[in-house]
Amino acid sequence: MKYLNILEEKLERKATFTEKEAFTVMWSEHCGYSHTKRYIKQLPLISLESGNAGLVSLNEDYALAFKIESHNHPSAIEPYNGAATGVGGIIRDVLAMGARPTAILDSLHMHKIIDGIIEGIADYGNSIGVPTVGGELRISDAYRYNPLVNVMAAGIVKHKDIIPSKAMSKGQVIIVFGGATGRDGIHGASFASEDLTGEKANKLSIQVGDPFAEKMLIEAFLRMVEEGLVEGAQDLGAGGVLSATSELVAKGGFGAVIHLERLPLREPDMNPVEILISESQERMAVITSPEKAERVLNIVKDHLLYGAILGEVTDDGIYHAMYKGETILKIPAQLLSNAPEEEIYDFFSESLPKNVSITFSDVDASQVYTQYDHMVGTDTVLLPGYGPAVMRIKGTDIFYSLLTHSRADIGDKSPYWGSFIAVLESVRKTLSVGGEPFGITDCINYGDPDVEPMGLSAMMKGLKDACEFSNVGVASGNASLYNTNKGIPIPPTMVIGMVGKVKKVVKPKKGDIYLIGWEDFSLEREKILWGEIRKQVSKGNFVISSTRYDKLTYLKNLNLKLPPLKHSPIHQLVVVIGNNVRSDLPIRKI
Ligand code: ADP
Ligand code: MG
Ligand code: MG
Ligand code: MG
Ligand code: MG
Structure with missing residues (x-):
């Protein structure tokens, strides 16, 4: 010990x-939480009640409970049960707040699609009657020995029942x-x-x-x-x-x-x-x-x-x-x-990396999410495939969005920017489905903090700075450290779970397709893009925000190929579908 x-x-x-x-x-x-407790305390924390899951208020009657959990180590050894019990565990965290679990999302990083993991998640979620409404699938050899299985769950609770x-x-x-x-x-x-x-x-x-x-x-x-x-x-x-x-x-x-x-x-x-x-x-x-x-x-x-x-x-x-x-x-x-607390380190900012060192291979996530029951409960308003899921509370006009997102390709070069960009892109995605972000649950997936303490510090500072930049707080989270094999760590992988309040639901529609925004990235422009997304959504246009928008299944199904883009690790672009779309930002009709 x-x-x-x-x-x-x-x-x-x-x-x-x-x-x-x-x-x-x-x-x-x-x-x-010896290595992370002090970093977590520095985050802008917003949960109504500190507990097994985070809580944010939806209106005067309802609150949303949500949290993310990792089951990386068990899933590496026994994919099926490791992943299945990851779902079971996070569902109970949401339940413990008094909430009825309504949705599951998974964030998967692996070297190939590991059937046992997918089946474990699908079987467990389907059997308990909670839909798996979203997630992400990232395939890279960097996760060969340490697959990351992060599962997020959300649930609804009346304030009086918390x-x-x-x-x-x-x-x-x-x-x-x-x-x-x-x-x-x-x-x-x-x-x-x-x-x-x-x-x-x-x-x-x-x-x-x-x-x-x-x-x-x-x-x-x-x-x-x-x-x-x-x-x-x-x-x-x-x-x-x-x-x-x-x-x-x-x-x-x-x-x-x-x-x-x-x-x-x-x-x-x-x-x-x-x-x-x-x-x-x-x-x-x-x-x-x-x-x-x-x-x-x-x-x-x-x-x-x-x-x-x-x-x-x-x-x-x-x-x-x-x-x-x-x-x-x-x-x-x-x-x-009260476990002993390890020393923490100050991280001072660094410039955004010009390129990335790992690239995720081109996989169609639909082969995974079609194995999940995403409709059970009939409250899923926006299905997987467009970005965030949108859910409703039956019998009310309350809608909320849910997503998981990460940028370990950037995190591998710069743990600070890996976290930071994951948050910004989560905000874009939430805005795209008509949501306003109102809470984050973060999952810290990291290697060995005793060997490389600064990477962890950078990752946490990136999260903190991005939350402050975006004015979104952290309601809950999880940490999984020591994701190493023979001493070799995974890329620092900050997974963001974000929930949003959705005022107006915009359904996918047919129409002309436009690219709006820039093919490279500069932080000063980010909020301009956010304003633009809000504007397009309010006009009833359908907006898709994706890091892989050139690979989007939805556009592929329309038989549309997007033009090649400038080489840049981060784009500041959204796809907008509508008729006679106008914008003051750079806009291209495809
Ligand atoms: P549980 O044992 O219920 O699964 P954890 O031990 O994972 O919960 O987490 C303990 C508490 O610390 C929870 O309230 C959780 O939300 C919070 N927490 C853990 N990691 C983070 C993080 N990275 N960011 C914010 N909150 C966190
Ligand atoms: Mg718990
Ligand atoms: Mg615990
Ligand atoms: Mg738990
Ligand atoms: Mg935990």
Whole structure:
């Protein structure tokens, strides 16, 4: 364990075996955010409630919950289950806020289309009845050993139903429910924080997904929310019972007593430490008052799930895990959930790279997204293939857009500009479908911050500066570090998930096709282009913003070939479809 010295200094004694196991999980990069926490704090953060997913208000009744998550390491070892449980995990983060999950998006970087990953995402999403409405597919050999599987989910919650992710008072009980607990995923969190070479790459640490249990979990949990039974909640993800229950109480300044023998097991011979850190999927922790517990457990049973009152909230700040009356772990909850923070570095700007060092190959993403059910729920207004998806809330006039986008080709040369341009292009895309950007969820995918700390710093500064430039805040995010193989890192890959409020939906239409804008890039012009996109959309023209607009399936289907463009890593161009389109910017009819 990397931080053993720090731990033993704080404890003022040697750590026990169980403590080492527990802190290996909780102070892993995946759970503890040692290298990124301080950078994240510098971002313009806007979530209504800090929790498992970000929250932004849609109107006086509704809020949108959204977050992105990485499942890179598991998907490298076991593509199908790694990717499937990536979907399951992010859905539960959205659910934990009290929100009904409405949409999934995936951002995939890989050296070729890996069928297992696509099938894992498609099967899981399709089975739980949540449409996969968008994403991105980037093919480059730079991801041969470290494919990136980032999944974003969104959900809708009424303001009055928003669930905090913390305990509120002594005496509240902690209920864990969902699928039964097995040995799957043990040490998953620490595995996700290491280089992917050698014996660590172990199939035992990969979780197995059961989407049908997840569907029941969603319905059971939302029923509890509807009946006012949930006072706090957190999904069980990395670090299992230990992480979810200790974070819930630590965040409220409380402690807990947990009785591990009460947890329903799939493998009856599991030892207490295994029960504590198993990452079995499809489980949630709920905080409620003792008098509501029986009703909660009845709902669990009605949905054919397992559940138990695992313990209760205490006010001594101590996380006390017991097994059949014996103490297994007794440690301050705050110590568990406050991993050591690494030093951060200042990055000062650099000029935009003149060219890129990796290029993504020309693939038609439709061969991937047609495998996803993107219509289930019938709230998808703008389908995959045009850029962002547009969704509506049934029975209202509320529409919102969703997208994922990244520019690792630029990030490989300049991590700063890779982040920065990904944000700018996300704004363009959001404006193109009639949206106004109102929140970002970012996924930091990086190599080894101990070997190359400045790259991470640059990547985070690029995100911060671009958010400030665009006046869009960050509501949630995720970090995946140590994406290396034999010490060789992936290109710094900042994936942006962006949500927008859509006032007026513009559907794809036939008409004349124009290119508006410039074939190269200068930052001073960016907001002029944004103004132009708004103007074209307000006139009812259909605008497409794409980094690969010369490859757009939509235009290919119209049998249209765009003229070759000037060689430049970034264009400041949009395609506009309409009749008699006019613009003060450079405009070309095709
Ligand atoms: P969970 O365990 O629920 O999946 P994480 O451990 O991934 O959540 O993240 C913990 C919290 O930190 C969340 O509220 C998340 O939104 C926030 N967070 C993590 N990474 C980022 C980031 N890069 N930018 C903004 N917020 C982040
Ligand atoms: Mg976490
Ligand atoms: Mg969570
Ligand atoms: Mg999660
Ligand atoms: Mg996470």
